[in-house]
Amino acid sequence: MGNVMTNTVDPSEVAKFEAMAAEWWDPNGKFKPLHMLNPCRLDYITTQIAGEFEKDLDSATPFAGLRILDIGCGGGLLCEPMARLGAEIIGVDAAERNIPVAQAHAAQSGLTIDYRHTTAEAMAAAGEQFDIVLNMEVVEHVADPLAYLTACQQLLKPGGLHICSTINRNPKSFAMAIVGAENVMRWLPKGTHEWNKFITPDELFDLMRNAGLNPVDRKGFVFNPISWTWKLSDRDLSVNYVTAALKP
Amino acid sequence: MDNPVRVSILQSMNSDLLIVGGGLNGPALALAAAQAGISSTVIDALPTQTRTRNDFDGRSYALALASKRMLAALGLWKQLEAHTQPMQEIKVSDGRVGDAEVFLGLHFNSAEIEEGPMGYMIEDRYLRTVLLDAMDSNDLITHKPESRVVSQANNASQASVTLQDGAVLTARLLIGADGRQSGTAQRAGIQRTGWGYGQTALVCAIDHEKPHGGVAHQFFMPAGPLAILPLPGNRSSIVWSETEENAKSINALSDEDYLAVLRPRFGNFLGDIDLAGARYTYPLNLTLANSFVGERLALVGDAAHGMHPIAGQGLNAGLRDVAALAHVMSHAARRGEDYASPQVLARYQQWRRFDTASLAAATDVFNRLFSNDNPLLRAARDFGMAAVNAVPELRRTFIREAAGLTGELPDLMRG
Numbered sequence: 001m002g003n004v005m006t007n008t009v010d011p012s013e014v015a016k017f018e019a020m021a022a023e024w025w026d027p028n029g030k031f032k033p034l035h036m037l038n039p040c041r042l043d044y045i046t047t048q049i050a051g052e053f054e055k056d057l058d059s060a061t062p063f064a065g066l067r068i069l070d071i072g073c074g075g076g077l078l079c080e081p082m083a084r085l086g087a088e089i090i091g092v093d094a095a096e097r098n099i100p101v102a103q104a105h106a107a108q109s110g111l112t113i114d115y116r117h118t119t120a121e122a123m124a125a126a127g128e129q130f131d132i133v134l135n136m137e138v139v140e141h142v143a144d145p146l147a148y149l150t151a152c153q154q155l156l157k158p159g160g161l162h163i164c165s166t167i168n169r170n171p172k173s174f175a176m177a178i179v180g181a182e183n184v185m186r187w188l189p190k191g192t193h194e195w196n197k198f199i200t201p202d203e204l205f206d207l208m209r210n211a212g213l214n215p216v217d218r219k220g221f222v223f224n225p226i227s228w229t230w231k232l233s234d235r236d237l238s239v240n241y242v243t244a245a246l247k248p
Numbered sequence: 249m250d251n252p253v254r255v256s257i258l259q260s261m262n263s264d265l266l267i268v269g270g271g272l273n274g275p276a277l278a279l280a281a282a283q284a285g286i287s288s289t290v291i292d293a294l295p296t297q298t299r300t301r302n303d304f305d306g307r308s309y310a311l312a313l314a315s316k317r318m319l320a321a322l323g324l325w326k327q328l329e330a331h332t333q334p335m336q337e338i339k340v341s342d343g344r345v346g347d348a349e350v351f352l353g354l355h356f357n358s359a360e361i362e363e364g365p366m367g368y369m370i371e372d373r374y375l376r377t378v379l380l381d382a383m384d385s386n387d388l389i390t391h392k393p394e395s396r397v398v399s400q401a402n403n404a405s406q407a408s409v410t411l412q413d414g415a416v417l418t419a420r421l422l423i424g425a426d427g428r429q430s431g432t433a434q435r436a437g438i439q440r441t442g443w444g445y446g447q448t449a450l451v452c453a454i455d456h457e458k459p460h461g462g463v464a465h466q467f468f469m470p471a472g473p474l475a476i477l478p479l480p481g482n483r484s485s486i487v488w489s490e491t492e493e494n495a496k497s498i499n500a501l502s503d504e505d506y507l508a509v510l511r512p513r514f515g516n517f518l519g520d521i522d523l524a525g526a527r528y529t530y531p532l533n534l535t536l537a538n539s540f541v542g543e544r545l546a547l548v549g550d551a552a553h554g555m556h557p558i559a560g561q562g563l564n565a566g567l568r569d570v571a572a573l574a575h576v577m578s579h580a581a582r583r584g585e586d587y588a589s590p591q592v593l594a595r596y597q598q599w600r601r602f603d604t605a606s607l608a609a610a611t612d613v614f615n616r617l618f619s620n621d622n623p624l625l626r627a628a629r630d631f632g633m634a635a636v637n638a639v640p641e642l643r644r645t646f647i648r649e650a651a652g653l654t655g656e657l658p659d660l661m662r663g
């Protein structure tokens with residue numbers, strides 16, 4: 001499966017993938033907004049996992065023994081930290097070109113990570129099971145959110161943790177995410193998001209319940225334009241937000 | 249699939265960090281990193297004995313309260329405390345040699361803030377010895393004295409340096425803690441911005457007849473500021489700034505003549521004075537690295553910024569770099585991020601370079617304003633000092649700033 005790429009790729013291709021990986025991981029490049037948001041996302045993910053599975057984040061590899069799936073892994077911005085914390089992580093992406101790019105960067109980081117060109121639905125159909133599913137900034141892109149979240153639910157072991165972040169739907173999130181992020185700050189490539197696909201936190205909780213998940217927490221990601229950093233917020237979920245849910 | 253395993257290049261590294269420079273900031277960083285489980289190799293060109301000579305060499309530091317908290321968090325304050333002198337008050341005055349009456353324009357008293365003394369004076373020899381001893385008894389730290397770094401080669405995966413004997417050491421991250429002339433910064437192609445003040449600091453310690461009562465004095469003279477900083481007992485540290493020419497001729501004097509020049513500047517409020525150790529001169533130039541980070545590289549302390557010691561902030565600013573870098577690295581490690589990656593180093597750069605550039609600029613303006621005998625400027629600054637003195641809230645803000653308690657504090661300095 002995942003690693004067949006490593007056997008068939010020729011060296012000039014590797015150089016190309018490394019260059020693309022450098023682009024993915026450039027803190028001031030195309031994915032700057034994602035890099036700025038990443039510490040905040042990781043803080044949420046790591047504390048939720050540590051809390052749910054009773055892990056000590058001060059130990060060297062606190063997530064050893066946990067099997068994690070990252071849907072829409074891109075260049076590996078979440079997979080690499082999870083691997084460093086000791087988890088068995090599988091990153092999947094529907095965009096085939098992302099897979100060798102993520103593999104090239106993992107090799108430079110001294111990590112081997114199982115990256116696969118596939119979808120959550122296909123993984124669920126194959127009967128794969130995980131302790132944790134990371135579903136970050138994906139649900140706003142899918143055609144049928146309920147079917148998609150049902151696949152995510154099937155991928156979890158009983159008691160498993162589902163972490164899902166997305167963008168709220170209101171005039172402010174429209175302004176921030178579409179006008180702001182895509183046009184003004186060029187945070188995300190144009191056309192990445194369609195506003196009518198955005199989901200409110202209440203709608204997401206309803207969708208998750210219908211998919212057989214039990215929502216337990218939600219927080220906002222709030223951007224501070226003065227310190228130019230993101231913070232987690234209990235109250236302000238008006239633009240970007242993140243949720244945690246458990247499979248009963 | 250198997251669990252992900254780190255490939256062998258990481259296992260063959262000498263340590264997580266390679267720290268070039270075993271002065272003050274290098275060892276402080278190694279100790280702070282060790283608290284977060286991060287291992288270091290500390291390399292210094294000089295033998296340990298040269299760095300810890302136990303004779304008093306006249307150098308001492310004004311440790312701000314934030315720096316004290318950090319040394320306490322590193323478990324070093326107990327050994328240091330007996331050798332420190334708390335600074336209870338700071339008196340700032342505008343004076344001209346020969347003026348009968350010295351106007352006491354500004355008076356800061358630590359009784360005005362709840363955190364305690366504004367700072368602590370300590371001699372260089374005690375601080376250095378305690379840092380080196382702590383380093384040597386820490387399992388996560390390897391000390392390589394008498395090893396000069398001659399070249400370095402960093403790439404996306406690792407940092408490496410070559411020593412003069414040809415040995416190659418590798419790590420995740422290279423730290424330049426090698427002082428104002430930082431070869432580590434030069435080898436990475438990091439340029440510096442700097443300018444001279446045309447001033448030289450004459451540094452020495454003096455014994456005096458009367459007790460200082462824990463009061464630090466800063467006199468602003470036309471040639472440059474004179475600081476009298478209290479050490480334990482009837483002893484004070486002097487940082488005396490003069491024009492380069494004056495300093496050169498004063499430094500050429502015998503001890504007796506040197507004291508004869510110092511006495512009228514000093515006044516007689518501490519009784520008779522005598523030299524207590526060696527005399528130093530220190531050119532007052534400011535040098536700021538244009539970037540504090542590079543590929544798998546971070547600069548701390550004087551390697552990042554050499555400052556005018558007018559406000560006693562040189563070492564304090566370095567310890568703040570150390571605390572900020574340790575903070576950024578340990579938080580990154582807890583999230584599973586690679587703390588030597590460009591995104592993590594950018595956070596350190598963003599935090600510290602801005603702070604430092606503004607402190608350096610403020611110190612510079614302060615010094616230019618005060619090292620001037622223009623009557624108009626003099627009237628303006630006397631008026632400014634009187635205004636600050638009259639408003640308690642303003643005064644408290646200055647005290648907190650001098651104690652290093654303003655701005656975003658790293659974990660190690662929160663107390």
Ligand SMILES: Cc1cc2nc3c(=O)[nH]c(=O)nc-3n(C[C@H](O)[C@H](O)[C@H](O)COP(=O)(O)OP(=O)(O)OC[C@H]3O[C@@H](n4cnc5c(N)ncnc54)[C@H](O)[C@@H]3O)c2cc1C
Nearest residue numbers: 269271272273292293396397426427549550560562563564
């Ligand atoms: C006379 C004087 C008075 C001062 N007074 C004050 C004061 O009152 N308050 C205050 O806050 N600050 C003061 N300072 C500033 C303070 O001394 C510095 O900020 C502090 O020493 C900086 O420490 P550091 O560890 O960054 O660098 P340094 O102490 O300069 O240490 C650098 C180390 O790197 C080593 N090194 C360099 N190149 C290499 C190489 N290629 N390979 C291996 N090793 C190498 C050197 O041997 C050295 O040990 C004063 C400085 C002086 C000189």
